[in-house]
Amino acid sequence: MxxxxxxxxxxxxxxxxxxxxxxxxxxxxxxxxxxxxxxxxxxxxxxxxxxxxxxxxxxxxxxxxxxxxxxxxxxxxxxxxxxxxxxxxxxxDANAVPMPNTLNPQQRQQLLQAVLALWQHPFNAAPNDYIQLIHDYAALAGPTYDYLAEQLLDGCCHWQPEDFCLIHQDLHPGNLLITDQGIQLIDWEYAMRGNPWIDAVALQRMLELSPAERQLLETQLPDLACHDPWQVMGRWLTQLDSLWQAAQKAQSVI
The missing domain is CATH 3.30.200.20 (Phosphorylase Kinase; domain 1)
Structure with missing residues (x-):
């Protein structure tokens, strides 16, 4: 052989x-x-x-x-x-490469337009239940993370499911390829009908969005009724990442 x-x-x-x-x-x-x-x-x-x-x-x-x-x-x-x-x-794509440290202006625009198109794409699925998701993570992570789970629940309890749309929900440099045709988003295992602010603040992490780029995304983002939604959602997503990491670590040893 x-x-x-x-x-x-x-x-x-x-x-x-x-x-x-x-x-x-x-x-x-x-x-x-x-x-x-x-x-x-x-x-x-x-x-x-x-x-x-x-x-x-x-x-x-x-x-x-x-x-x-x-x-x-x-x-x-x-x-x-x-x-x-x-x-x-x-x-x-035989010539696909991982995302470089920085994207050129054309690649940035392609990524933003791809995410906007994703949010507008019709998708017939039930909206994600973030309260249940947080409870599931917390059950795996253990009581040490109950306080973090409570903060997350407080942050999402007023979200309106009718504002949800198709989102990737795991945007980071490792899930972006550069191909001969442009950009490609990979690893869609967390995609769902969810809050598009999650994708928006993930893009902020990746790209350090300009005010004009933020305004472009805001045309498709729901009103969160808070003073600085970018800061509020950025903190919420960081907390969710921490709870998810604890849940995944616990799952791996079960």
Whole structure:
């Protein structure tokens, strides 16, 4: 057995092997918090195989696939090739690279326009229940984090579900690729109908938005009825990240 055939037999489901045969090369790209990623080459195309691990707190595999399927016409969404219980196979851009330290003006505009288009994209799903989500995280994290959970609950209890829309909910440099066609957003396992302010403050973290860029996003953001929603939501998201990290750490040792 060759080195490649050994990797194929031990790392790839038969359905992927049969779908792409013959596979010319296979490269392990790394592992995120739960999922492993492989780059696969055939004579005609490059693919990414994303192997599912344990579903992390707050993620929803079924919803992720529904979101990706409805976004297939968007140039900034990954192109699905094959969906399996074990993972997802994507068509890849051979020249795609991770987000650099800074984006050029064109790339910044592409990213902002992609997120605005996402928020406006019709998606027929129930709005996310953030109160239940926080309770779920807190149950995993343990009583040490009860005070943090209470702060989060106070921050979201007045949100109106009718203001929710389709959001990525995990925007950070590791989930942005630069391709020959522009930008591409990856890893949609937390996507849902939720509060678009979460994406907005994530973009603020990534890009240090200008006043004009903030105003552009604010055209699609709900009124939070507070003095400085950017600061309020930035603090709320930082707290949510802390609770999620505690929940994930606890889940990994259960």
């Amino acid at each position: 060759t080195h490649l055939s050994h990797h194929l037999s031990t790392e790839l489901p038969l359905a992927v092997q049969d779908h792409l045969a013959p596979i010319q090369s296979m490269q392990f790209l790394g592992q995120g918090s739960r999922n492993r990623h492989w780059r696969l080459h055939t004579a005609e195309q490059v693919y990414i195989w994303r192997e599912f691990g344990v579903t992390p707190p707050g993620a929803n595999r079924q919803l992720e696939l529904q979101v990706l399927q409805t976004l297939q016409s968007k140039p900034w969404a990954p192109q699905l090739e094959l969906c399996l219980p074990e993972g997802v196979l994507f068509v890849a």
